[in-house]
Structure formats: C-alpha cells, structure tokens
Amino acid sequence: GQNIDQPTEMTATEGAIVQINCTYQTSGFNGLFWYQQHAGEAPTFLSYNVLDGLEEKGRFSSFLSRSKGYSYLLLKELQMKDSASYLCAAAYSGAGSYQLTFGKGTKLSVIP
Amino acid sequence: DGGITQSPKYLFRKEGQNVTLSCEQNLNHDAMYWYRQDPGQGLRLIYYSQIVNDFQKGDIAEGYSVSREKKESFPLTVTSAQKNPTAFYLCASSTTGQGDWWGYTFGSGTRLTVV
Numbered sequence: 120g121q122n123i124d125q126p127t128e129m130t131a132t133e134g135a136i137v138q139i140n141c142t143y144q145t146s147g148f149n150g151l152f153w154y155q156q157h158a159g160e161a162p163t164f165l166s167y168n169v170l171d172g173l174e175e176k177g178r179f180s181s182f183l184s185r186s187k188g189y190s191y192l193l194l195k196e197l198q199m200k201d202s203a204s205y206l207c208a209a210a211y212s213g214a215g216s217y218q219l220t221f222g223k224g225t226k227l228s229v230i231p
Numbered sequence: 232d233g234g235i236t237q238s239p240k241y242l243f244r245k246e247g248q249n250v251t252l253s254c255e256q257n258l259n260h261d262a263m264y265w266y267r268q269d270p271g272q273g274l275r276l277i278y279y280s281q282i283v284n285d286f287q288k289g290d291i292a293e294g295y296s297v298s299r300e301k302k303e304s305f306p307l308t309v310t311s312a313q314k315n316p317t318a319f320y321l322c323a324s325s326t327t328g329q330g331d332w333w334g335y336t337f338g339s340g341t342r343l344t345v346v
Binding site: 127152159160161162163164167206208210216217218219221222223224 | 262266271272273274279281319321325327328332333334335337338339340342
C-alpha cells in the first residue's frame with residue numbers, strides 16, 4: 120500500500136501559527152487533500168492541491184511539492200476551535216479512477 | 232440538498248450478532264466506500280464499490296460484508312466473525328471520472344459498540 124506519514128500529535132498556543140507536515144509516495148500520485156476532523160464527527164474538507172505551490176484560504180494554507188512527495192498545512196491565528204485531528208490524504212490513480220489513501224491523522228491541541 | 236446519510240448514529244450490538252449499517256447518497260456518485268476508524272489508527276478501508284453490483288475488498292475486509300444493489304445504497308454488515316467490531320464507521324462517496332474529481336463526500340458516521 121501507499122504510506123502517508125504525518126506527526127501523531129502537536130500542541131500550539133492560541134494565536135500562534137502551526138505547520139503540519141505530510142509525506143507520501145509519489146508513484147501514481149495525483150493530488151493531496153487535507154481534512155479536519157473533530158472527535159466523533161466526519162472529516163470535513165479543507166484543501167485540495169494538485170499543482171506545486173501554496174494555496175491560501177483564510178487562516179489555512181496548504182503547500183505541495185510533487186517532486187519531493189511533501190505537503191504541509193499551515194494554520195495561522197490559532198483558535199481554540201482548531202483543536203481537532205487533521206488528516207492528510209493522497210489521491211492515487213487506479214482502475215480508471217482515483218482513490219484516497221489516508222494518513223493516521225495529526226491531533227492538534229490548541230492551548231490558551 | 233444532495234448528501235450522504237448514515238444511520239443510525241449510535242448502534243449497540245451483542246456479541247455474536249450480525250448488524251447492518253446503512254449508507255445512502257443522492258449525489259449521483261458511482262463510487263462508495265466504507266472506512267473504519269479506531270483511536271490513533273486513521274481511516275482504514277473495509278470495502279469499496281465503483282459500480283452497481285460490483286465491490287472490492289479493502290485492507291481490512293475480514294468479518295464484514297457489503298452489497299451494492301442500487302447506485303444510492305451501500306450497506307455494510309458487521310458479522311459475528313469480526314473479532315473487535317467496536318469502532319467508528321464512516322461511509323463516503325465520490326465520482327469516478329478523473330476529469331472532475333474532488334475527493335470524497337463523507338457521511339456523519341456510525342459509532343458501533345459491542346456490549
């Protein structure tokens with residue numbers, strides 16, 4: 120299978136900036152998703168990167184380097200409600216379609 | 232509004248019983264997926280289906296079964312052969328065309344507890 124690696128846990132202070140890194144295997148790769156998941160809830164879409172570079176969406180930005188098999192999610196001006204798990208998911212080609220492979224998630228704790 | 236619905240939200244099962252989790256979508260998506268999530272384990276693929284009347288095993292299919300008789304529906308049965316079924320189960324759907332693909336739409340999940 121395709122391995123997706125991301126840190127298990129991170130802690131950051133309210134108002135600060137945090138970067139969550141993700142590495143993936145590049146063979147058959149087609150795009151990179153980031154999802155936010157609060158405990159006991161479904162994942163919600165944050166970003167989708169297909170091309171290299173940084174995409175900014177409000178307080179959240181996502182970066183992709185296809186050649187390095189690397190992505191990060193940047194969260195600015197952290198708020199307590201940002202405490203959640205963040206899932207990195209890579210899209211791979213197969214059987215005429217794409218499928219997502221998920222990392223184990225990074226549990227972010229925002230402290231006052 | 233289009234979406235994907237899982238029911239029930241919470242489910243309790245006695246050991247040795249089979250139980251079926253419902254997943255219905257009205258997004259006209261061809262592909263549907265079932266994932267299991269345990270603490271610290273991320274999402275693990277149980278089964279997926281890309282077309283009606285066809286489905287494939289994922290990474291952890293043992294002890295589970297599915298059917299895809301209608302495009303809109305992809306029920307998951309947790310059988311008594313599943314040794315540790317207590318978990319959070321997520322259903323998802325997506326298009327299959329590579330030209331207009333925006334990942335998965337998730338249901339709200341079913342938390343299954345074996346008592």
